[in-house]
Amino acid sequence: MPLILETDDYGWMQNIQKSVMADKCIIRRPATGEVNGWGDIVKSRKTGIETICGLKMVDRETKSTDGEIFDVIESDAELRLPLDVEIHPEDEVEITERYGKTISPTIVFSVVRFPRVGPTAQVVLLRRKTA
Numbered sequence: 001m002p003l004i005l006e007t008d009d010y011g012w013m014q015n016i017q018k019s020v021m022a023d024k025c026i027i028r029r030p031a032t033g034e035v036n037g038w039g040d041i042v043k044s045r046k047t048g049i050e051t052i053c054g055l056k057m058v059d060r061e062t063k064s065t066d067g068e069i070f071d072v073i074e075s076d077a078e079l080r081l082p083l084d085v086e087i088h089p090e091d092e093v094e095i096t097e098r099y100g101k102t103i104s105p106t107i108v109f110s111v112v113r114f115p116r117v118g119p120t121a122q123v124v125l126l127r128r129k130t131a
Contacts, residue, residue, distance in 0.1 A: 013120045018082050021054040021121075024097035025079070030090050048094070054080035054121075055095055075112050075125035087124055089113055 028048035056078045079093060087093075088111065095107040109126035116123045 010119055014083060018052060021052040021080060022099045023053050023055045023095060024050060025053045026050050026094045026096060027087055028092045028094065051081065051085050055098065076128040077109060077126040079124050079126055080121045081124065083122060087111060087115055093126055
């Protein structure tokens, strides 16, 4: 017999999902239209919004074809976000808290692709940015 969920059930499950997100992050969008004194477009980020999240670092996957072994690095982490948080592939994510503790220096990621959206949360793949 299939499980039939009511609208109230989804709200309850979304609240449970939010309550177990123990991290915090800032999502920054690219700023548009800014130019420097030379007329070049300046890559910068807007001040972001802080939100709760759940960060899960992922292992790199090793694949082998025709005897050659190589690493496939699609993403370095998965990030769970509440459904009401907007995120796009051009955004940048800065992790500011892990398990309720402020971290310094913070960890910065770029978004790999649009999020996978489920009934209680959304999951986005991240790639760690290097300096």
